[in-house]
Amino acid sequence: MANQPLYKKIYQELKKQIFTGELKEDEQLPTELELSEMYNVSRITSKRAVVELENEGLIYRVRGKGSFVKRRETEQVSTNQETILFIMPFAQNEGFGNYAEGILESFKETPFRLQMQPHEWLTSGNDYTLKQDYAGIIYYPINTQISLDFLYKCQVQEIPVVILDKSIEKIEYDSVVADNHEGGKMSAEYFLDQEIEDVLFISVNRFSDVSSVRDRYLGYLTAMYENEKNPIQLMPKEGDELESFFKTVFEEVNQLTQENKNVGLVVENDVIAIRLMTYLKQQGMEVPKQVGIIGFDNIQAANLMDPPLTTVAQNFYEMGHLAGELLKNQIVNTKNDYSEHVVPVELIERQSAKYQ
Known part of the structure; x- marks a missing residue:
């Protein structure tokens, strides 16, 4: 910057x-x-x-x-109070357009308008005027530490907020999340139903930082223990570069395939899954003949891969719409019972995880 x-x-x-x-x-x-x-x-x-x-x-x-x-001036505050702020992690990010469509639909018959800003916008001194400038905020967290600081400041100022995609413990705001637990569970079960013995969970984010990844892992664990299989989770060591971590994954998978075992990888999201698939293919591994891969998010690039990536789809539009409805309720009602609202997910079956 x-x-x-x-x-x-x-x-x-x-x-x-x-x-x-x-x-x-x-x-x-x-x-x-x-x-x-x-x-x-x-x-x-x-x-x-x-x-x-x-x-x-x-x-x-x-x-x-x-x-x-x-x-x-009172008139200025009144006008600004008709603006809803949607804070995203980055200025450009696939999927956030669908969130925004859902939010806009929820405010369709109201005087409210939507303003979208990247998270870095908050670091430019704008977070001191939120109470005066906005009726409420829909907030997509980056990580737990940064989110705690920001959300606590909002609580102190009594700003209506709905948290999108993640839940932050000890913060009394509504949150809207995908059913990450079920997504992790159905991904592992997809491999287990094909009688794949070794199903690994691959993540680059610490579970303490990203609750959505933690919940996907817990879903994976549920499937593994229910089927009496040993879970294997791989995560980079402190300071590891991504390529170094991918090498570790390759070595682990390669050892298992040399024992004539098929391997399934449940990966924390599509971006990591696509990069890992590309790396493994460069090392000579066949996908899905030797190793199957399932991602999470159903980004556009997932369907363009060779082979196309099996993934878990979130309903971004529905999540945005629900977040907007919850925020409207907070704005109108000063007393609220806050809770986590879970939106179902869907496994999109393609070729990257189907053994033949």
Whole structure:
């Protein structure tokens, strides 16, 4: 990420002080000269930061006296309160369009409009104005630590939030998740029904960081123990590069195939499954003749692979729609009983996991 312009740093710090109440309404800001000395920048830079605040309507200037914090207008807050914020992990990410379609459908007959932002947008000083700017938030977490910090801040400010795709323990908000447990279970059972003896679970994310992957693994374990099979789980060691981890997977699978065993791999998601399949084929392994692979998410690329990837599909549209309905309920009702809402998944059978 490019370095942030110096004027932007000053602007965001002053904006933060305004919205947290450190700088109160009608209180005078430091002068351009004082700001230039405080931040060790030119007066041109400090002036640009002040102009940005003025253009945004956060301050006003009095000739010969300086700049002051502007009183917030009730009409402005009322308009902003008709905006729903959807926070995604990245600016471009397949599947999020379907989430957004579902969210938009749920707000179709309301005055609310949807704004979408990547997670990095929160790190630019925007998280201090959420209460004033948005009626509610649909939030797709990155990992547990970052999510805890953000969601706790939302709870303190009493901002309506629905968490999408993952559940965060000890956070009292509704969450909408796919049935990851059932997805992991049906993936393992697909191999076991073909009398595959060795079914491995492959993940690159720590279970403590990503609850969805943890639940898929628990579903895999359920199937293995119900069928009296020994579970085998492979995960990178601390500091391992992905290719180094794939080499470990190859060596494990290769050893099993040399014992005349067929092997099935239940992989945490399609992206990792596709990259792993490509690596194993480069090492001379035949998919699915020697090793079968099942992913999770049903991304577009899954059907374009050779062989096409068997995967577990989530209903992104339904998850987005349900998240929107739950958020509407939070906005209208101040007292809510929060819970996890589980949406069914479907195994999409293709050629990467079917032994012939």
